[in-house]
Amino acid sequence: MLIGQYLASHPFLIxxxxxxxxxxxxxALWKAGRRKDLAWFVALLLVNTLGxxxxxxxxxxxxRPKK
Numbered sequence: 001m002l003i004g005q006y007l008a009s010h011p012f013l014i015x016x017x018x019x020x021x022x023x024x025x026x027x028a029l030w031k032a033g034r035r036k037d038l039a040w041f042v043a044l045l046l047v048n049t050l051g052x053x054x055x056x057x058x059x060x061x062x063x064r065p066k067k
Contacts, residue, residue, distance in 0.1 A: 021051050028054035031062040 007014055025044065032041040040057060047053055 017050060021048070021054075024051040024054035024058070028057045028062075031058060035062060035066055037061075
């Protein structure tokens, strides 16, 4: 079964992934914008990793002091 067919037959899964991803992406983009991390902002905006990259940025990168 192709992934597109599976997702089409399980729309609740798409909704759950959106609900999981949007808050992480929003917080990560907000922190990157406030820190003026342009490269991170663009990467977080364009790359969809279902929250993984966003969580790494929030807890590992954004907490470090800016040089």
